[in-house]
Every structure is written in structure tokens, then in C-alpha cells.
Amino acid sequence: MIEVSLQLLGFIAATILVVVGIAGMLFLDNLIKKLIAFTLLSDGVNLALVSLGYVQGGIVPILEPGASISEFPNSAALIFGPGIVLTNIVIGVSTTAILAALIVALYKRCGSLKASKVLKGERE
Amino acid sequence: MxxxxxxxxxxxxxxxxxxxVAALLQKDLLRAAYITGAESIAxxxxxxxxxxxxLGLTQAIVGTVLMPGIIILAILKTRRREESD
Amino acid sequence: MNEPITNLWSVPLLVMIPILTAIVVNLLYNKARAIRVISIGAAIAVLAISVVSPYGFHWFAGHPAVNADGTYTFTASVFSWKLSLEYYYGPLQQILIAVTSLLLLFVVVIATKSLSKNYGPYVAIVFLTYVSAAAVIMTNDFYNLWIAVELGSLLVAGLVASSGTGYAQKAALKYTFFSALAGSGLAISLGLILGITGYANITDAIHFLMTNDLGGMHAVLYVAFAFLALAWVYAGGLIPVHPLKSDVYRSAFPHATVLLQAQSKLMLVAIGIVLLRMFGALPFAREVMLSISVLTMIIGIVMALIQTDFRWTLAYIIVSHSGLVTVGLSLGTYKGIVGGLFQAVNDIIYMSILLLCCEMLLYFGKGTSIKFNGGIAKKSPWLAAFVILGTFAASGIPPFNGFQSELIIIQAALEQSLPEVAAVVLMVSISTFIALFRAVYSIFLKPGEDHPVRQSEAKRFEIPTTVFVFLSVLLAISFVLGVYPQLALGFLTESALKVVFVPWVP
Structure with a gap:
């Protein structure tokens, strides 16, 4: 059996999520399905960024009271990826909320959730 | 070993x-929202x-409560099942 | 140069005053007068701060290399900076933020006058859009850049959707879906740049790229460039995204579009300068940017020529002139960058004149289509005068400011031995005149059909005094910059010099 590190596993899962999310956003017709696909896409991006910071055999990058400071930079996981992810989760929630509000408003106007029906380019 | x-x-x-994959293939939108919650736990x-x-803690809270909550609210305000045609 | 380490006082005020105003205004439900007073006061305060503020830095974390006497050294040799999150307020930032603050004041005055009573959330979104524009031009780190771009695109969607028509909501939904895709790409790009260099600060990252050999990691740099360029394209509305962005421009209220176009031009300038500083040395990077800009100009102006509505013509001309800004930037020479930055300033000003005239046209209640109008010049000669002078400014006719910047861009293109680009710029300038004047003629100058009843009621129309003052101010700025371009160029040369010769300095 091929040896797979946890980091590679994370990247594989992230790739699957991103591909599924983009495919769902592009090809599914239902607006709520598109919204769910966007949450999957943002999850995938988060997972990729967290996997970037993983260090094989490392420790959680939190300095415990008794830990040695000299060892810490060599063994701790990198924190730049997770630093972005925390913000990306929040941005994902706000984007989801705005999309959901717009979808509800358009449903009240058009009576449908089908993107091909709602987003038709007719001019007013 | x-x-x-x-x-x-x-x-x-x-x-x-x-x-x-299951969340996107599910016809019942409400169930699809629950499934994204389960996916977030994994x-x-x-x-x-x-x-x-x-981040695991944040994702557990946001992904299982907040995101499906918003989606479920949107579904309750619109319709539960996908249109067939 | 040695300066003592103090954070500049004005930078947090420029960001926090609009945010606090947005929060307060959002809470004031049904108190029209309070909302009006607070928001106009905040807009004036922001304008005053941006004008009187000195130049300097604001650090959120990290510190530069400190000398013994408490100053820091600003040279390449002593480069042990760990600046991380940083805002920089310089001459370029000053002129762009001052112009945007002026427009914010105008937009707030018009929005609080023309809308119904419960416009608190709307004014809040207007202020937050201004914050995203100010933050993106001041920031010197990828983290704040990313947040400003992401939130800016969400706020664009909010500002458009609040105009309430179904068409606007559709445009907002489409734009938000695309910004969700492109924003994920921007996050990945940010992760890759951080992974290669290890610095969130743009200055540190560029210095790392200049001093270290990346070896086999160059391919990753290309991926990062591609995603950052995608974010540039969607924040500014360049070529593949121009249908979405022009929908956004034409379906928002015209006074909101004033702020929207200013914001997207600031995004274009800020991200474009980052792209130039960071990736300008990569092969093909400038060529990709230049071809995107030229295609944007051509397709935007062609779409503008075939429109039959003044609003839609303006939307496509804004898209086309965004290409004019980025052509100057992506030429990459000193003259080209100065021309692009100057064009951004001029574009914001003359497009605001035309958009405010378009807003006044809506007050007539007959829409903005060129088929159903005519003879407005008789009813409101001042409005016709303003819109014709705005057309002259937009199409680069000498006494106004559009001429000067287009001249600089054409000279820069010729110096780079790219006469094709110069020809396209000329073509855009002429076609702008044709497209605009066609609409202006049939709406304002052509004698309208005479309905005796209607004419009597429409005769009483006058532009509101406030809007008259705003249009005069903008036109005066446009004229002064056209006659004395050195006034604006003095602000722009420093950053253009830095981008070309010392790209690691903000």
C-alpha cells in the first residue's frame, strides 16, 4: 500500500470539495443547490489552506506554559494558513447570508428557484 | 499494523x-442542508x-449550526423540494 | 530617511469614522433628520481628515528595524523589517481618498434627500463601500487587501440590490456568485504567496522574492499571479466579467453608481499596483494585463455604441474607461503608470458628472431611454450644459481633464513602441464622444414632441441647488485639472517612481 501522509490526504479531500463545489455552482440549476455548492467550495479552500500549514509530526502552534521556547518554532505547525481560514469562514458565512437573502427576494418576485428561469437576461 | x-x-x-456529493444530489433541499452539517463535522x-x-471548533459551530441555519431559513421562505421540470 | 516610529493618527480615523457611522445610522430607525445630520457630518469629517492628514504609516503588528535613537531606517541595505499588517497613507492615497470622500459627501446628501424615510441601512452600505475603497488603496499587506476586496464585492451587491428592482437583484445575485468563486481563488493565491515567502506584508514579500532564489517554486508564483489577476478582473469589472459589472453599474441608482465606479477604480489601481510590484518581473505578466485591458476597452466601447439607454451607455463607458486606467498601469513604465493613475482620478470625476446628470434625468419621470425623451435642454438648460461639458471631459476634448491623461497614456504607449495600443486609446476616446453625444443629442437637444399639458408641468423643473453646486464643483475640478495637470501629477509621480524603481517601498 502507498504511504499517504495526512497533509496529502487533506489536499485530496480539499481538491474533491473544490471540484464538486465549482461543478455544482456551474451546472446545477437550483439556486439553493448553488448556495450549498458554494459552502462546499469555501470548505474546500479552508481545508487546502489548513493543510498548507501542517507539519509532519508537529505540535499544535499554541505555546503551553511549561514548553520550551527553543523547540517551539521547529516543531509547531505553520499558522499563516489557519490565520486566513478563520477570516475565510466568517466571509463565507456573510456571503451565504447575502446570497440567501437575494435568493429569497428573487423567489418572491419570480416564484421559482430555477436559475435558468430566474436569472434570464430580460431587460426591464 | x-x-x-x-x-x-x-x-x-x-x-x-x-x-x-450526496448534498448536491439530494432532491429534498432541507435534507441537503442537514447533510452539509454532517459534512462539516467530518x-x-x-x-x-x-x-x-x-479552527476545528469554529468550523464545528459555524458549519453545523450557522450555515445550515441560514440555508434552512432560505428554504422555509421559498420551497422545500426542487422543481421537477 | 529617518522617521520616528509613530502610528499615523489619520489612518484609523479614515477607516473607523465611516464604520461607526454605518453602525449608528443602521440603528436609527425612522429618524430621518438624525440620520441625515450624522451621515453628512461624518462625510465632511472624513473629507477634512483626508485633506489635512500628513503622510505616514500605521502598523497593526510587527515593527521595523529600529535604530538606537528610536528612529527607523528606510533603506534597502538595512532590511530587517517584519512589518506584517500595515497601512500606508501617501500622496497617491491622499488624492484618491480625497476625491472619493468628496463623492461620498455628494452621494450621502443626495441619498438622504431623494429616498424614503427608512434609508438607514442604505446609508450604512454607502459608508461601508467607501471604507472598502479607502482600505484597499491604503493597505500594504495581502491580508487587508483580501478582506477589502471580498467585503467590497459583497457591499457592491448590497448597494445594487437596495435599488429594489428585479433586474438589480438579479445583477447582484450573479455578481455575488462570481465574487464567491473569485474570492476563493484570491484566498488560495494569498495562501500560496504566504507559503512561498512567509510574509503577509507586500513589502517584505517582494523583498524576499528579490533576494532569494525560488528554484523550482516559480510555477507556484504563476498560479498565485493567475488567481490575483482574476481578483483584479472581478473587482474592477475587466473583460470576462464585464457583463456582470455593467449590469451592476446600470441597475444601481445613478448616485450609488458614482460611488461604485469610484470604488472599482480604486480597486483596479490598488491591485494593479500590487500586481506590478510583485509580479511585474515575471515573463508574460504585463502582457497578460495589457491584453486584458485592451480587450476591455474595445469590447466596452463597442457595447456602449449599440445601447439605446443613457444609463446603459454610461455603464459600458465606465467599463471601457476602466480598461483605459489599466492600460496605463500595465504598460509598466514610469510614464504609463503616471498616465494610468491620472486617468483613474480624471475618470472618477467626469463619470460622476455624467452619472449625477443621469440621476437628475430620472427626476423628469420619463426614464433615460433615448427613444422616449427629447427637448430637455429647453426645460432645464443648466442640466444640458453640464451633461454636454461632461461629455467633452469624458471624450478627451482639450480644456478638460480627460485630455491630459489620455495624452500621457498615448505618449507612453508610443514610447514603448506599441502604436496599436495608442490607436486603440484614440479610438476609445472618439467612440466615447460618439456614443455619449448620440444619447445626449436625442435626450437633451432634439426638439421633443409637444404635449401642451405636459410641457407646462415640466417647465417648472429646476435642478436642486445642492446638485447644482456638486456639478459645478466637479466641473471646476475637471477644468482645473485639465488646465493645470501638474496639480494632480505632483501627487502621482512619487508612487509611480516607487513602483518602477524601488518596487518594495509602498
Whole structure:
């Protein structure tokens, strides 16, 4: 059996999520399905960024009271990826909320959730 | 020898994959929203395993409560099942 | 140069005053007068701060290399900076933020006058859009850049959707879906740049790229460039995204579009300068940017020529002139960058004149289509005068400011031995005149059909005094910059010099 590190596993899962999310956003017709696909896409991006910071055999990058400071930079996981992810989760929630509000408003106007029906380019 | 930790990680990756695909194939939108919540729990475990426990906690709360909550609100305000034609 | 380490006082005020105003205004439900007073006061305060503020830095974390006497050294040799999150307020930032603050004041006055009573959330979104524009031009780190771009695109969607028509909501939904895709790409790009260099600060990252050999990691740099360029394209509305962005421009209220176009031009300038500083040395990077800009100009102006509505013509001309800004930037020479930055300033000003005239046209209640109008010049000669002078400014006719910047861009293109680009710029300038004047003629100058009843009621129309003052101010700025371009160029040369010769300095 091929040896797979946890980091590679994370990247594989992230790739699957991103591909599924983009495919769902592009090809599914239902607006709520598109919204769910966007949450999957943002999850995938988060997972990729967290996997970037993983260090094989490392420790959680939190300095415990008794830990040695000299060892810490060599063994701790990198924190730049997770630093972005925390913000990306929040941005994902706000984007989801705005999309959901717009979808509800358009449903009240058009009576449908089908993107091909709602987003038709007719001019007013 | 079977590494228990890696086995669970494999299971969680499979869970994330199945959850993502199942959520998009589900006809009942409400059920699809629940499935994204389940997928988020698997993702939160992966975050833990990848040495980011703080993000795991955040993802567990946001991904299982807030995101499905918003989607469920949108579904309740619109319609539950996908249009067939 | 040695300066003592103090954070500049004005930078947090420029960001926090609008945010606090947005929060307060959002809470004041049904108190029209309070909302009006607070928001106009905040807009004036922001304008005053941006004008009187000195130049300097504001650090959120990290510190530069400190000398013994408490100053820091600003040279390449002593480069042990760990600046991380940083805002920089310089001459370029000053002129762009001052112009945007002026427009914010105008937009707030018009929005609080023309809308119904419960416009608190709307004014809040207007202020937050201004914050995203100000933050993106001041920031010198990828983290704040990313947040400003992401939130800016969400706020664009909010500002458009609040105009309430179904068409606007559709445009907002499409734009938000695309910004969700492109924003994920921007996050990945940010992760890759951080992974290669290890610095969130743009200055540190560029210095790392200049001093270290990346070896086999160059391919990753290309991926990062591609995603950052995608974010540039969607924040500014360049070529593949121009249908979405022009929908956004034409379906928002015209006074909101004044702020929207200013914001997207600031985004274009800020991200374009980052792209130039960071990736300008990569092969093909400038060529990709230049071809995107030229295609944007051509397709935008062609779409503008075939429109039959003044609003839609303006939307496509804004898209086309965004290409004019980025052509100057992506030429990459000193003259080209100065021309692009100057064009951004001029574009914001003359497009605001035309958009405010378009807003006044809506007050007539007959829409903005060129088929159903005519003879407005008789009813409101001042409005016709303003819109014709705005047309002259937009199409680069000498006494106004559009001429000067287009001249600089054409000279820069010729110096780079790219006469094709110069020809396209000329073509855009002429076609702008044709497209605009066609609409202006049939709406304002052509004698309208005479309905005796209607004419009597429409005769009483006058532009509101406030809007008259705003239009005069903008036109005066446009004229002064056209006659004395050195006034604006003095602000722009420093950053253009830095981008070309010392790209690691903000």
C-alpha cells in the first residue's frame, strides 16, 4: 500500500470539495443547490489552506506554559494558513447570508428557484 | 499494523466526499442542508487532525449550526423540494 | 530617511469614522433628520481628515528595524523589517481618498434627500463601500487587501440590490456568485504567496522574492499571479466579467453608481499596483494585463455604441474607461503608470458628472431611454450644459481633464513602441464622444414632441441647488485639472517612481 501522509490526504479531500463545489455552482440549476455548492467550495479552500500549514509530526502552534521556547518554532505547525481560514469562514458565512437573502427576494418576485428561469437576461 | 488515527482520517475524508456529493444530489433541499452539517463535522475533525484545533471548533459551530441555519431559513421562505421540470 | 516610529493618527480615523457611522445610522430607525445630520457630518469629517492628514504609516503588528535613537531606517541595505499588517497613507492615497470622500459627501446628501424615510441601512452600505475603497488603496499587506476586496464585492451587491428592482437583484445575485468563486481563488493565491515567502506584508514579500532564489517554486508564483489577476478582473469589472459589472453599474441608482465606479477604480489601481510590484518581473505578466485591458476597452466601447439607454451607455463607458486606467498601469513604465493613475482620478470625476446628470434625468419621470425623451435642454438648460461639458471631459476634448491623461497614456504607449495600443486609446476616446453625444443629442437637444399639458408641468423643473453646486464643483475640478495637470501629477509621480524603481517601498 502507498504511504499517504495526512497533509496529502487533506489536499485530496480539499481538491474533491473544490471540484464538486465549482461543478455544482456551474451546472446545477437550483439556486439553493448553488448556495450549498458554494459552502462546499469555501470548505474546500479552508481545508487546502489548513493543510498548507501542517507539519509532519508537529505540535499544535499554541505555546503551553511549561514548553520550551527553543523547540517551539521547529516543531509547531505553520499558522499563516489557519490565520486566513478563520477570516475565510466568517466571509463565507456573510456571503451565504447575502446570497440567501437575494435568493429569497428573487423567489418572491419570480416564484421559482430555477436559475435558468430566474436569472434570464430580460431587460426591464 | 493498522494506524487507528490514519484510519479515522481516511474515514473522515470519505465522509466529506460522500457528504458533498450526496448534498448536491439530494432532491429534498432541507435534507441537503442537514447533510452539509454532517459534512462539516467530518471537516472539523480533519482540521483537528491537521493541527488546527481552534479552527476545528469554529468550523464545528459555524458549519453545523450557522450555515445550515441560514440555508434552512432560505428554504422555509421559498420551497422545500426542487422543481421537477 | 529617518522617521520616528509613530502610528499615523489619520489612518484609523479614515477607516473607523465611516464604520461607526454605518453602525449608528443602521440603528436609527425612522429618524430621518438624525440620520441625515450624522451621515453628512461624518462625510465632511472624513473629507477634512483626508485633506489635512500628513503622510505616514500605521502598523497593526510587527515593527521595523529600529535604530538606537528610536528612529527607523528606510533603506534597502538595512532590511530587517517584519512589518506584517500595515497601512500606508501617501500622496497617491491622499488624492484618491480625497476625491472619493468628496463623492461620498455628494452621494450621502443626495441619498438622504431623494429616498424614503427608512434609508438607514442604505446609508450604512454607502459608508461601508467607501471604507472598502479607502482600505484597499491604503493597505500594504495581502491580508487587508483580501478582506477589502471580498467585503467590497459583497457591499457592491448590497448597494445594487437596495435599488429594489428585479433586474438589480438579479445583477447582484450573479455578481455575488462570481465574487464567491473569485474570492476563493484570491484566498488560495494569498495562501500560496504566504507559503512561498512567509510574509503577509507586500513589502517584505517582494523583498524576499528579490533576494532569494525560488528554484523550482516559480510555477507556484504563476498560479498565485493567475488567481490575483482574476481578483483584479472581478473587482474592477475587466473583460470576462464585464457583463456582470455593467449590469451592476446600470441597475444601481445613478448616485450609488458614482460611488461604485469610484470604488472599482480604486480597486483596479490598488491591485494593479500590487500586481506590478510583485509580479511585474515575471515573463508574460504585463502582457497578460495589457491584453486584458485592451480587450476591455474595445469590447466596452463597442457595447456602449449599440445601447439605446443613457444609463446603459454610461455603464459600458465606465467599463471601457476602466480598461483605459489599466492600460496605463500595465504598460509598466514610469510614464504609463503616471498616465494610468491620472486617468483613474480624471475618470472618477467626469463619470460622476455624467452619472449625477443621469440621476437628475430620472427626476423628469420619463426614464433615460433615448427613444422616449427629447427637448430637455429647453426645460432645464443648466442640466444640458453640464451633461454636454461632461461629455467633452469624458471624450478627451482639450480644456478638460480627460485630455491630459489620455495624452500621457498615448505618449507612453508610443514610447514603448506599441502604436496599436495608442490607436486603440484614440479610438476609445472618439467612440466615447460618439456614443455619449448620440444619447445626449436625442435626450437633451432634439426638439421633443409637444404635449401642451405636459410641457407646462415640466417647465417648472429646476435642478436642486445642492446638485447644482456638486456639478459645478466637479466641473471646476475637471477644468482645473485639465488646465493645470501638474496639480494632480505632483501627487502621482512619487508612487509611480516607487513602483518602477524601488518596487518594495509602498
Amino acid at each position: 493498522i494506524d487507528t488515527f490514519m484510519t479515522v482520517a481516511y474515514l473522515m475524508v470519505i465522509g466529506v466526499t460522500i457528504g458533498a 471537516l472539523a475533525f480533519l482540521f483537528h487532525a491537521l493541527l488546527a484545533p481552534d
